Amino acid sequence: MILKKISKEEINELPLGYFEGEIVLVNSRDQIKEVASELNRHSLLGFDTETRPSFRKGTQYYVSLLQLATEETAFLIRLNEIGMPAVIQEILEDPQIIKIGAAVLDDLRALRKVAVGFQPESFFDLNDELKKVGFQNIGVRNLAAMVLNMRISKSEQVSNWEAAELSDKQQLYAATDAWVCLEIYKKLQYQGYLDELFNR
Numbered sequence: 342m343i344l345k346k347i348s349k350e351e352i353n354e355l356p357l358g359y360f361e362g363e364i365v366l367v368n369s370r371d372q373i374k375e376v377a378s379e380l381n382r383h384s385l386l387g388f389d390t391e392t393r394p395s396f397r398k399g400t401q402y403y404v405s406l407l408q409l410a411t412e413e414t415a416f417l418i419r420l421n422e423i424g425m426p427a428v429i430q431e432i433l434e435d436p437q438i439i440k441i442g443a444a445v446l447d448d449l450r451a452l453r454k455v456a457v458g459f460q461p462e463s464f465f466d467l468n469d470e471l472k473k474v475g476f477q478n479i480g481v482r483n484l485a486a487m488v489l490n491m492r493i494s495k496s497e498q499v500s501n502w503e504a505a506e507l508s509d510k511q512q513l514y515a516a517t518d519a520w521v522c523l524e525i526y527k528k529l530q531y532q533g534y535l536d537e538l539f540n541r
Contacts, residue, residue, distance in 0.1 A: 358491025387523030
C-alpha cells in the first residue's frame with residue numbers, strides 16, 4: 342500500500358536512501374559517444390538538471406548539469422563545460438525514450454536556453470501526473486518517502502554547480518535525484534497506480 346499523503350515528521354523518521362550504482366561525470370566531449378550509446382539502450386530514464394543558485398537579485402545562471410539515470414548508472418553531464426552535445430539532445434527529443442522527472446517544465450525551460458531548437462519529447466512529470474491519480478504531496482522528497490519508503494537528502498541543492506570540481510556529495514545528490522524519479526515511476530507503474538493515466 343502506497344501512501345498519497347505524508348508529513349515532514351514522517352519523512353524524517355525514514356532511513357536515508359541514495360543512489361548506489363555507478364556515477365559517471367561527463368565533462369569531456371570525448372565521452373559523449375559512449376554515453377549516448379548506453380542511454381539509447383534504455384526506454385526509461387530518470388531525468389533532472391541543476392543550476393548554480395543565484396543569491397543576488399537580477400543575477401541568473403544557465404543550467405549547469407544534466408542528469409540522466411538508468412537503474413545501474415547515473416550520467417552527470419556538465420553542460421557548463423561542454424555545452425549540449427547533439428546526440429544527447431536527440432535523446433531528449435526521442436519520443437521512444439521516456440524521461441521521468443519532477444517539475445520538468447522548469448528544467449526544460451532552462452535547457453531551451455542552452456540547446457538550439459530544442460524540441461523535448463516524451464517527458465513524464467511525476468508532480469503533474471501523480472496529482473491526477475490522487476497524490477496530495479508531490480516533489481521528489483515527498484514521493485521518495487511515500488513510494489520508496491526512504492528519505493533523500495536535499496543538502497546540496499543550493500551548492501555551486503559550476504565549481505571547478507563537483508564534490509562527491511554533489512555528485513551523489515545529483516545522481517540520486519534523477520535515479521529516484523525513475524524508481525518512483527517503475528514502482529508505481531508495476532503496482533498499477535499509473536494505469537488510469539495510460540488507459541485514457
